[in-house]
Amino acid sequence: MPLGDGIRRDISKVSPLERNRFIDAIVKLDTTKFYPDGVSYWDKQEAIHKNAHFHGVDVHVGPAFIPWHRVIVNRLEQLLREVDPELSLHYWDWTTDPRSTFGGRAVLFTPQFMGNSNGNAGHLLDFFESTEGEELGNGHDKIWRSVGLSPDVTRPNGAPKIDSDAVILAAGSNFATFAKKLKEAHDFVAHSYIGGTIEKPHYSFHDPFVFLLHSNLDRLWAKWQTDPAHPERLSPSTAYNGLSPGELTTLATENVEPWAGGTNLEP
Ligand SMILES: [Cu+2]
Numbered sequence: 001m002p003l004g005d006g007i008r009r010d011i012s013k014v015s016p017l018e019r020n021r022f023i024d025a026i027v028k029l030d031t032t033k034f035y036p037d038g039v040s041y042w043d044k045q046e047a048i049h050k051n052a053h054f055h056g057v058d059v060h061v062g063p064a065f066i067p068w069h070r071v072i073v074n075r076l077e078q079l080l081r082e083v084d085p086e087l088s089l090h091y092w093d094w095t096t097d098p099r100s101t102f103g104g105r106a107v108l109f110t111p112q113f114m115g116n117s118n119g120n121a122g123h124l125l126d127f128f129e130s131t132e133g134e135e136l137g138n139g140h141d142k143i144w145r146s147v148g149l150s151p152d153v154t155r156p157n158g159a160p161k162i163d164s165d166a167v168i169l170a171a172g173s174n175f176a177t178f179a180k181k182l183k184e185a186h187d188f189v190a191h192s193y194i195g196g197t198i199e200k201p202h203y204s205f206h207d208p209f210v211f212l213l214h215s216n217l218d219r220l221w222a223k224w225q226t227d228p229a230h231p232e233r234l235s236p237s238t239a240y241n242g243l244s245p246g247e248l249t250t251l252a253t254e255n256v257e258p259w260a261g262g263t264n265l266e267p
Contacts, residue, residue, distance in 0.1 A: 004086030008219065011090035011212055012098070012105035019106065022090070023113050023124055025083040026208045030128065033082065041079050042128075045072065049205035050131075060201050063240070063247045066179050066221055072205075073214050091215035094189045095165065097158030099147060109147065114209050117147035121207065130197050130206040143207040146195035153192045160193040169224050175233070176242030178224055186217050 003018055011019065030042035039047065049072060052059045059068040077089035092098055098108040099117050108114050115121030121128065121143045133141035148154040155161050162185055171181035190213060191199045197207040204210050225233045232238040240248060 006088060008088045008215060009090050010093050010105075012093070012096065012108060014090060016106065018087075019113055021084055022080070022087055023208075025080045025087055027124055028083045029079055033079070041082075045076060045079070046205045048072065050202060063176070063179065063243050063251045065183055066217070067251065069214050070218050070221070073211060073218055076211050089211060089215050091219050092209070092212035094185070094193075094213065094216050095159055095162055097148065097160075100158050102157060108209075108212075109145075117145055118149070120144045125208065128206060128208070130203050132197065132200070132203045132206075135202075140197070144196040145198070145207070145209075148193055149195070150192075153188070160189050162188055162193075165220060165223070168220055169227075172242070173230070174242030175240045176247075179221075182217060182220060182224075186213070189213060 003015075003021075011022070014022075026042070029045075030040045033041040035041070035044055052068070059065060073089060077087075080087045080089060092108065096103065096105060098114075101107055106113075109117035111123040113124075115123040115125045120126070125143060128143045130140055130143050133139050148158055148160070153161055163181075168181055168185055169178075172178035190201075190204065190210070194209065194213070198204045198210050198213070225239075227233065232241065240251060243251065
């Protein structure tokens with residue numbers, strides 16, 4: 001598949017060479033790219049995500065959840081391209097088992113790519129730290145995972161027990177209903193199926209895998225928005241149908257902080 005065409009694809013189906021370049025760029029964002037304050041590009045993204053819980057910007061329970069995370073995903077893609085201009089932020093198809101080659105897929109949790117699916121990620125991501133240990137005193141000073149451990153969350157083939165894309169896309173004709181369904185799916189795969197660092201929103205953006213997960217969420221939103229039968233989903237006056245006037249105000253005033261300016265949000 002053409003590297004550098006700007007298209008995001010199922011990361012388990014791009015070439016091994018491209019996956020190598022992808023993880024290499026992720027590592028470089030944490031080891032070779034720094035802002036003037038000495039913080040790495042990777043840690044700055046994480047800090048922006050974490051600080052969005054503070055200072056009253058409600059990006060995880062309010063209507064801004066999907067739009068705000070689209071922005072942080074797009075920004076990571078821009079940063080990746082500063083390291084390697086041909087890269088795109090591909091996605092994990094969360095209806096598949098990232099530990100399995102079923103369907104001709106590459107395993108994503110390998111020493112050469114995302115590291116271990118259980119315990120500390122290790123390998124190329126061994127130095128990706130988490131503040132979880134420091135803040136909770138539970139010893140998790142590095143990113144860790146607990147993928148698909150419970151049969152309650154896992155199908156016999158190892159994939160998450162999650163609705164198909166078609167079911168999610170058909171869930172609602174207005175933004176409020178659809179966004180609720182999409183967030184429920186996100187919460188299930190992030191907090192119940194992948195687990196570990198990604199289980200708790202406050203720490204989740206330490207782990208690079210979270211961007212593959214959020215890229216998939218964003219893909220589903222884009223598919224829903226661009227359904228040719230529903231032009232109202234892209235019209236500014238109706239794109240957020242179903243939200244209360246108060247929620248619309250919230251979305252309008254909180255949508256892309258801190259990047260939009262105007263708050264005291266750090267950094
Ligand atoms: Cu988040």
